[in-house]
Amino acid sequence: MADNQNGGAHESETAYGRFHRRVLESRAALFAVATTVAISIGGLVEIIPMFTSSMGPEVSDAVTPYTPLEVAGRDIYIREGCYLCHSQMVRPMRAEILRYGEWSRAWEYRYDRPFQLGSRRLGPDLHRLGGKYPDAWHYEHMRDPRSTSPGSVMPAYSWLLDWTVDPADITASIRALAKLGTPYESTEESWVLQQMQSQGEAIVTNLEATGIETTWDREIIAMIAYLQRLGTDGNAVFRGQETAAAPGAPAAGAGGQQ
Ligand code: HEC
Numbered sequence: 001m002a003d004n005q006n007g008g009a010h011e012s013e014t015a016y017g018r019f020h021r022r023v024l025e026s027r028a029a030l031f032a033v034a035t036t037v038a039i040s041i042g043g044l045v046e047i048i049p050m051f052t053s054s055m056g057p058e059v060s061d062a063v064t065p066y067t068p069l070e071v072a073g074r075d076i077y078i079r080e081g082c083y084l085c086h087s088q089m090v091r092p093m094r095a096e097i098l099r100y101g102e103w104s105r106a107w108e109y110r111y112d113r114p115f116q117l118g119s120r121r122l123g124p125d126l127h128r129l130g131g132k133y134p135d136a137w138h139y140e141h142m143r144d145p146r147s148t149s150p151g152s153v154m155p156a157y158s159w160l161l162d163w164t165v166d167p168a169d170i171t172a173s174i175r176a177l178a179k180l181g182t183p184y185e186s187t188e189e190s191w192v193l194q195q196m197q198s199q200g201e202a203i204v205t206n207l208e209a210t211g212i213e214t215t216w217d218r219e220i221i222a223m224i225a226y227l228q229r230l231g232t233d234g235n236a237v238f239r240g241q242e243t244a245a246a247p248g249a250p251a252a253g254a255g256g257q258q
Contacts, residue, residue: 063110069199073226087118088127101128108234128231136210160219167193
């Protein structure tokens with residue numbers, strides 16, 4: 001009959017079932033506390049190791065903060081929504097390792113605030129992009145993706161070639177990151193400007209060699225600095241090492257970098 005609803009006789013019920021129904025389920029407050037405790041155990045098992053483990057032996061020296069110019073590029077990456085089509089996480093699976101290189105480690109995201117893992121891949125993963133193409137390739141690709149990658153569905157971002165970065169904005173970003181614990185030598189605008197300029201001019205010189213005329217303060221220069229840097233800290237650690245076995249994937253000898 002309607003015994004399931006009103007607590008009538010449950011002839012086939014086990015002792016545990018009776019306890020669960022009478023003691024736990026019939027007392028809303030107690031049941032809420034009990035479920036919270038049960039769920040917390042699952043959460044703690046996931047969370048505690050993240051705070052107590054060292055993230056990997058390499059972490060202390062291997063990961064360097066983004067330079068001011070790279071932060072500028074990263075801010076543009078976020079503004080333009082590049083993460084809507086590109087992930088920055090190589091998953092520990094054989095096909096991914098063969099295509100992109102080493103699978104991504106947690107410590108590589110140490111200074112990624114907010115991280116750019118992405119959740120969608122209309123384009124390739126970019127976590128190990130740094131050094132894959134020359135600067136001029138990125139310049140042309142951003143101007144018109146079809147010029148370097150025939151048939152590409154990536155939109156053109158040609159305004160990056162004209163728009164300029166404002167060191168005051170980047171100083172604000174650097175200050176915010178410093179507040180979150182990223183170790184920067186200085187957070188003065190004069191330092192930020194000088195850092196951006198010297199790194200930017202090196203890229204401009206690189207581009208000049210291929211006949212491209214531009215100035216260090218263009219957004220495209222910041223974007224190139226950022227893209228060329230992606231994954232390079234991790235790559236430096238993994239270079240020369242055997243590809244570490246990924247969980248669930250065979251150690252791929254052919255899965256090295258580049
Ligand atoms: C609509 C989806 C889409 C968006 C948005 C998008 N891309 Fe792409 N991207 C692609 C596709 C598809 C490819 C592969 C074809 C090609 O090389 O253009 C690609 C390729 C790339 C590559 C070359 C990767 C490689 O390993 O060959 C880079 C670098 C890149 N995109 C950067 C960016 C940046 C930076 C932005 C934001 C300013 C961006 N993309 C926005 C779809 C997108």
